[in-house]
Amino acid sequence: MAQPQVQSVIDGLAGIRDDLAAFYRDLHRHPELSLQETRTAGLLARRLRDAGCDEVVEGVGTTGVVGVLRNGEGPVVMLRADFDALPVEEKTGLPYASTERGVDQDGRDVPVMHACGHDMHATCLVGAATLFARARDAWSGTLLIVFQPAEELVVGAQGMIDDGLFERFPVPGIVLGQHVGPLPAGFLAYGTGPVMAASDSLHVTLHGRGGHGSRPESTVDPVVMAAHVVTRLQGIVAREVPPAEPAVVTVGRLQAGTKDNVIPDSAELGINIRTYTPQIRDLVRTAVERVVRAESAAGGAVAEPDLTWSGAAPALVSDPAATETTVAAFAGHFGEQRIRTLPLVTASEDVGLFGEVLKVPTVFWFWGGLDPEPTVAAFLAGRVDDLPGNHSPHFAPVVEPTLSTGVEALVVAAHTWLSR
Template sequence: MVFQPAEELAVGARGMVDDGLFERFPKPDIVLGQHVGPLPAGFIGHGNGPVMAAADSVNITLHGRGGHGSRPEASIDPVLMAANVVTRLQGIVAREVPPAETAVVTVGRLKAGTKENIIPESAELGVNIRAFTPAVRDLVRSAVERIVTGESRTSGAPKPPDFTWFASAPALVSEPEATKTTVAAFSEHFGAQRLLPMPQVNASEDVGVFGEALGVPTVFWFWGGLEAESTSAAFTEGRVDELPSNHSAAFAPVVEPTLSTGVEALVVAALTWLGKV
């Protein structure tokens, strides 16, 4: 059992591997992982192949030349620079990623200045990207740097922008054959009526680092935490977007049957594979 820290920062699994986790403990044959989600409590959500996206975050600093707001001609405005960057970044998915692929580019943080009549020296952006394949991931990362650098140069910035990439996690791949075996065990234990096939999820989970580092299969699933009757009705009526999701202030899983289902799922999965040794 791995008590993985810092999953929300996407650095915990990599930190454990780099700290010698698999040098101190035997190499496992398979990695099993789960996460509570906005599904009916007592239900298991499953998929196979790429089930969650790769994630990368980057802090960007744009450099300008500060001055008085009444004399913009004597300054280089990093706020305008940042505004143009935010707009241009939205074109990556729309115009550079093939329509058959999936990617997300989100600017979650934009910070600049301290007063309305002062043009600041710099502007900061926090950008997050999601993709399912290494090729699209590389394309989007490269496009972000190209667009930001190009806007900076076009604006006459006194020096190039700074990029600090962090919080990277690979796409989470639930190996198809191992997933089939695990889901069959869930079906026998819980009943097929409590299993829900799931589409790919654009959110990310760094548990995939373990299997990637070891070269062993990973099986990953979700289990529900929301009140079952109203949540099932939302699924049936096409109101899934109305349900509170992870990270929402309204996401408050009911204790039962959420807790017991999560424990049972891990135990059933573990016994399924321990029995094959």
């Protein structure tokens, strides 16, 4: 049973639910790529001002939006949502499906879609901020409302921190966030300790000597080097990482040459690593560099390979004690039957940087966005891979009960840590 004070905040949801749903559909129809979210940021800032936030600032960390809702003495609680989209062509068939296009970081014209649910994240935070602003007699303290850009590039959190997020605004004692996913709508799921992986990306250029494909002896073939690198990298997790430690090494990009009978001068690889502890993270990063340099030397490269690390985010750690307290509040509001535990998630999130830099707890949970009946049936039949997941061109949360559940979860979580 929900506590009367938190319920008095949530009671206002009925009056804004339809408006929030329309706002969500608008965001979904008009997605924007990372660090280009200017329209979305303007709409979010306007919503915070209309809700009655005491302070609203745009352009934090390029396109981030920060709102401050002060309500007397008490703790400072941070609620965070991301709002960037992906270079994915939408195939949901929804009447509000995106047909937008944009220019990505490499200058390519690409389709754009909210394929990861960030539009739902942002809408739910708008809803929670509005409800808290309208029910100030039910809580006290300060809400720091953070709309973070560029999560998909894992640079948005660091960008806001570098732009003085915690020097310019109240410093929170806890960071709260959530993510919608391929679970039955109306359900929540959580983990404690490391719940999402650290992520590191490496761009590699191998240097050969090009020439005619009919005379390979006159060349130094970077394609063969690249092939050996790809194969050799697969042994790192299998032979160097302890079996009890999860890790993933993926070569997601290999590009070389322009014609079948021309051996190129260079080959490029894009490598991604997922780990959960600093020790294994260092081990895998070191091993990847060793393999790349060794295979380059073995192939007779004309120069040392170029290695550029990017897209770094630490493992997302949901503080065990704070998570236990928050989940107990969820159980009191939603009922234990709607809450599940999750295994480790090998995807990554940069929200953990906020709590890490401040040395304060982070609590992060997931909630479902798929039509409950077919989703439960797929789980029971062992056909989970048939469900559209995040980053799929077919992924779009059902508006309800996803929207209401997400708003209520943010309200319950924040209210747990505010003074009453």
